[in-house]
Amino acid sequence: MINSDSINQGLVHKRFEFKSAEDGSVYIIDADGNQHIASALWLRERSTAEDTQSRFNHQRLVDPWTLSTDLALEKRVIADDGRRISLTFSDGHHCTLTIDDLRDDFDSDDGLPSVIGWTGDLPLPRATWKAISSTDAAFMEALQTFLRFGFLLITDVPCRNGMVLEVGNRFGCVRETNFGRYFDVRTTDNPNDQAYTALALGAHTDCNYRDQIPGIQLLHCLVNHATGGESTLVDGIAVSQALKVADPMAYELLTKVMVRFRFKDADTSFLSRHPLIEHDAEGVFTSIHFSPRTDFVPLLEAGKLKAFYEARRKLAQMLESPAFEIKFRLNAEDLIIFDNHRILHGRSAFDSHGERHLQGCYIDKDGPASLFRVLRDRYSNVAEEIEK
Numbered sequence: 512m513i514n515s516d517s518i519n520q521g522l523v524h525k526r527f528e529f530k531s532a533e534d535g536s537v538y539i540i541d542a543d544g545n546q547h548i549a550s551a552l553w554l555r556e557r558s559t560a561e562d563t564q565s566r567f568n569h570q571r572l573v574d575p576w577t578l579s580t581d582l583a584l585e586k587r588v589i590a591d592d593g594r595r596i597s598l599t600f601s602d603g604h605h606c607t608l609t610i611d612d613l614r615d616d617f618d619s620d621d622g623l624p625s626v627i628g629w630t631g632d633l634p635l636p637r638a639t640w641k642a643i644s645s646t647d648a649a650f651m652e653a654l655q656t657f658l659r660f661g662f663l664l665i666t667d668v669p670c671r672n673g674m675v676l677e678v679g680n681r682f683g684c685v686r687e688t689n690f691g692r693y694f695d696v697r698t699t700d701n702p703n704d705q706a707y708t709a710l711a712l713g714a715h716t717d718c719n720y721r722d723q724i725p726g727i728q729l730l731h732c733l734v735n736h737a738t739g740g741e742s743t744l745v746d747g748i749a750v751s752q753a754l755k756v757a758d759p760m761a762y763e764l765l766t767k768v769m770v771r772f773r774f775k776d777a778d779t780s781f782l783s784r785h786p787l788i789e790h791d792a793e794g795v796f797t798s799i800h801f802s803p804r805t806d807f808v809p810l811l812e813a814g815k816l817k818a819f820y821e822a823r824r825k826l827a828q829m830l831e832s833p834a835f836e837i838k839f840r841l842n843a844e845d846l847i848i849f850d851n852h853r854i855l856h857g858r859s860a861f862d863s864h865g866e867r868h869l870q871g872c873y874i875d876k877d878g879p880a881s882l883f884r885v886l887r888d889r890y891s892n893v894a895e896e897i898e899k
């Protein structure tokens with residue numbers, strides 16, 4: 512990004528458009544009015560000309576690394592509205608780009624609704640299966656809610672065996688795991704996971720012992736006559752952010768120490784290491800991995816180990832605090848879908864004399880985001896009405 516004073520001094524740009532400076536360079540002015548210089552090679556890579564980009568699949572037909580880094584612009588003509596530019600390059604290539612071809616390059620939300628961190632007072636975001644399964648508009652609204660809050664309660668989901676797969680397939684691709692394509696959550700003899708008991712489960716994320724941790728989980732309630740067994744959800748983004756503010760050193764430790772997670776049964780022996788909180792190079796939250804049933808802290812030097820244990824306790828206390836936790840009862844026909852990299856789930860203990868039966872499955876993390884973009888592009892007039 513360049514200083515906005517350096518070209519077109521004093522102009523306030525509300526629009527996303529092309530501009531060219533007197534020296535012939537091309538600038539892109541983003542929706543916030545920031546001005547970005549665009550090099551010839553950067554523009555050339557994005558050429559949509561038929562010999563460069565397939566019109567069938569939008570994939571490139573040339574290897575962009577073979578283009579010269581000294582490539583220059585011979586000619587540029589910007590349409591009056593600033594939304595289209597004709598370019599001729601020093602290698603003889605010619606193309607026309609519209610500003611929409613570059614929109615993704617300047618969208619920090621990657622075309623998705625902005626994420627909203629939430630605390631314990633959030634009213635449960637909900638939608639009905641009837642609406643979600645019958646109209647694209649209702650489905651898009653449900654996707655939007657899911658992407659913002661990281662979860663959604665879907666009601667009126669018929670209590671059929673395996674129905675959770677139908678809902679999973681609406682939101683993306685079902686991810687089969689060692690628990691099967693879908694699994695029954697009810698008390699069993701010799702449970703290979705504590706989910707299949709009547710014990711309380713504190714806030715946790717599932718399958719941290721996998722290298723590829725399933726991204727999204729669905730739990731569909733078929734029967735709930737149990738006393739107890741209330742469901743809980745906590746937003747890992749809100750809690751991590753609060754911890755970072757309250758105790759930056761604790762937060763830092765939790766993002767650094769690789770914890771070993773383990774799962775074993777007769778046929779399976781998974782082991783994987785993850786920090787409890789992960790963020791990207793810019794410090795933006797990417798995931799949380801927390802399961803006090805399956806984690807093993809490495810034997811660090813004594814002082815660091817104590818500091819880690821204190822940091823972990825702080826995190827755990829926040830995760831179980833009513834300030835952050837939502838508590839509700841899942842009844843028959845209710846289904847919760849949640850981002851297993853962001854939202855922690857749990858349940859209170861229940862009296863195993865009353866039947867409680869859920870069915871669960873996992874789907875890949877990026878399914879809902881992909882579907883949201885497809886629907887946005889298909890009904891772009893609807894998408895524009897959705898406020899960012």
Ligand SMILES: O=C(O)CCC(=O)C(=O)O
Pocket residue numbers: 696706712717730742856857858869871
């Ligand atoms: O019983 C529940 O409500 C949740 C069980 C659970 O944590 C799971 O199946 O992953």
Ligand SMILES: [Fe+2]
Pocket residue numbers: 706715716717856
């Ligand atoms: Fe779980």
